[in-house]
Amino acid sequence: MPRWAGVITLAVALGACRAESAGQAPALLTVAPLFGPVIGAEVIGGRVGGDVVTLLAGGIDLVRIDVPGSRASRVHLALPPGESCWSLARLSDGSLWTLKGRRTLARVEEDGGIRELLPLAASHFGLFAAGDRLVFQEATFTAPRPALLSGAIDGTARTRWSEITTRPFEGRARASAAALNMVSCGAARAAERLCWFPDEAAVFLVGDDGATRRIELSGLDVVPPETLLTSDNPRRPVRDAYIEDDRSLWILSSGVPAAGQDDQPGGWILARYGKGGAPQGRARLERPARIILRAGAGRVVLLLSNGEVGEVKAW
Amino acid sequence: MVKKTLLALVVLCGLAAAPRPAIAGCTTDLADCYTAAAKIDSFWYRWAAGLDCELDYTECVRVKVVGV
Numbered sequence: 001m002p003r004w005a006g007v008i009t010l011a012v013a014l015g016a017c018r019a020e021s022a023g024q025a026p027a028l029l030t031v032a033p034l035f036g037p038v039i040g041a042e043v044i045g046g047r048v049g050g051d052v053v054t055l056l057a058g059g060i061d062l063v064r065i066d067v068p069g070s071r072a073s074r075v076h077l078a079l080p081p082g083e084s085c086w087s088l089a090r091l092s093d094g095s096l097w098t099l100k101g102r103r104t105l106a107r108v109e110e111d112g113g114i115r116e117l118l119p120l121a122a123s124h125f126g127l128f129a130a131g132d133r134l135v136f137q138e139a140t141f142t143a144p145r146p147a148l149l150s151g152a153i154d155g156t157a158r159t160r161w162s163e164i165t166t167r168p169f170e171g172r173a174r175a176s177a178a179a180l181n182m183v184s185c186g187a188a189r190a191a192e193r194l195c196w197f198p199d200e201a202a203v204f205l206v207g208d209d210g211a212t213r214r215i216e217l218s219g220l221d222v223v224p225p226e227t228l229l230t231s232d233n234p235r236r237p238v239r240d241a242y243i244e245d246d247r248s249l250w251i252l253s254s255g256v257p258a259a260g261q262d263d264q265p266g267g268w269i270l271a272r273y274g275k276g277g278a279p280q281g282r283a284r285l286e287r288p289a290r291i292i293l294r295a296g297a298g299r300v301v302l303l304l305s306n307g308e309v310g311e312v313k314a315w
Numbered sequence: 316m317v318k319k320t321l322l323a324l325v326v327l328c329g330l331a332a333a334p335r336p337a338i339a340g341c342t343t344d345l346a347d348c349y350t351a352a353a354k355i356d357s358f359w360y361r362w363a364a365g366l367d368c369e370l371d372y373t374e375c376v377r378v379k380v381v382g383v
Contacts, residue, residue: 043378043382043383044382044383045378045382086374086377102370102374123370125373125377126381139370139373141366141369174369175345175368175369175372175373175376176376178369178373179372179373179376179377179380180380182373182377182380182381183381184381198380198381199380228380229376229380231379232379233379234379234380236380239383240383290383291383
């Protein structure tokens with residue numbers, strides 16, 4: 001009897017431990033289409049939103065994807081012919097901003113109208129938001145420097161935002177180094193922002209106060225910078241990232257397709273990490289995805305490479 | 316003669332600094348842009364044109380390395 005009691009106690013204890021950790025990632029994730037297609041092959045240059053995600057498509061259109069409502073809509077930005085935008089940022093007051101060209105900050109309306117145009121003193125690579133402040137990535141060719149600066153809408157009184165610092169690349173052309181220092185930032189349901197460099201298997205978690213934690217992401221394929229810059233379909237360790245409510249991280253990584261599948265653009269690997277960066281499994285998607293629209297409640301909703309919205313079961 | 320030599324040096328330096336190889340169209344455009352910039356007489360305008368070439372290149376590559 002004591003022997004059986006010990007076995008049962010051990011089983012209960014192991015079960016309790018198991019319940020607190022993430023489940024086992026499957027080898028292959030089946031993607032269930034939800035609706036769409038909602039977007040074509042055009043490049044997504046920016047994204048904002050929570051349940052309703054707004055994408056900047058092809059630099060000239062806003063695509064709104066209402067995940068709970070299973071619908072999408074598209075409006076054309078009121079831009080002069082030949083002009084385009086990059087990046088999207090939504091401030092806490094709901095206003096939506098983008099970069100028109102390199103040196104103009106534009107406030108855009110949900111219907112695509114341009115409400116305000118503000119000239120910037122310097123060229124910029126990217127634009128993000130943190131609460132009521134815009135976060136700018138200036139087009140600079142010297143490193144190390146603060147990668148991101150926050151400030152007022154008019155671009156004055158900028159201060160360093162986060163501890164993310166551009167990296168010098170010895171022996172590499174200035175333009176290549178600048179490209180490798182361009183920052184992407186993902187979506188989050190938690191308070192922290194999530195940003196990364198294109199060549200690293202790592203992300204930066206940035207709190208409201210600018211405190212920054214770098215998290216190394218093990219198990220993701222990294223390619224040399226030369227390959228990243230030379231390929232038409234670069235394999236990026238982090239294509240997109242998302243922080244769930246419980247602060248666990250979902251990473252969409254390029255990976256490689258399974259044998260026999262076409263090498264379509266997009267991410268083939270979905271990986272999960274704990275809030276401290278502990279790996280919690282990675283799985284191959286049966287179809288490639290472009291971004292993570294949301295994660296939570298036991299599922300991950302993805303914008304697939306064919307433009308459809310689909311979901312996979314979380315583990 | 317000196318001017319032509321300097322122009323050739325600027326072009327060569329620009330091409331040497333270019334990422335090798337790069338996303339085909341971006342790199343080709345950069346090389347063409349540097350070549351055109353090197354032909355500008357004024358030092359400062361030539362320098363500014365070279366900077367514009369680099370900005371054009373990073374914008375071109377941005378689509379691949381940051382866009383989704």
